[in-house]
Amino acid sequence: MADCVLTFPATFDAYAKASAELRGALDTRRLPPGPRYKVELVFEEIVSNIIRHGCGRNDHCTVEVSVGFGAGTVVLEFQDDGQPFDPRDYAVADVPQALEDAGHGGLGLLLVRKASASIDYERTGQDLNHLTVTITA
């Protein structure tokens, strides 16, 4: 059972409120600074990707994020009804060597991969994206 569940429309206004609520929940857990930052970072990157790309112009898209605190881990589960997207299939580009070559996408997923111990995805029978990200706490 999740320790914290946030459900909100896929808009940046709603995301800002949900982010503040997540931080409030994290305040009560006293995670070490490193893992706490990773939780916030993964939340930011995944949710902003859902809003920007998964849901696009669909005003009725909804995001649900569950956060579970276990022994030595934090598990975040993201569920949305946007376009199918498995982040494990996305090939992150090589690190750019020059300013001119930078900023073409994939940085958010790169940061998520580096912050996570594991990433699992399924497209559910209800036609939802379900992403599970585990962070070592």
Add this chain to the structure above:
Amino acid sequence: MQIEITELGDGLRKVTLTGRLDTPGVLGIEPRFVTGLVPGGKNAIVDLSQVDFIASMGIRMFISVARNMKEHHAKLALYAPQPRVDEVLDSAAFRQLVPVCKDAAEATRVVQS
């Protein structure tokens, strides 16, 4: 997220950012950050000491502004990132693209060299 831009003279501007460079934070300041730094061809240093969170959106903002400033023959350098922010900049290999310095004096030397 709050932004303050100061003219330091000698063709140099200083930007002080306070708060979180997450998506809402970036959306709130990006127009002013861009219009305050890109036109005019002046070098700029950015104080990160009061920024307690950064993600890909904030990193992309710095990359975009640095690239546009370069086209105007100006340089951008950041300085004094908090430890967790510094780790994210390292994860993104950001230093290969934009200098990240220890303090304002070093950042100033870098952009004026």
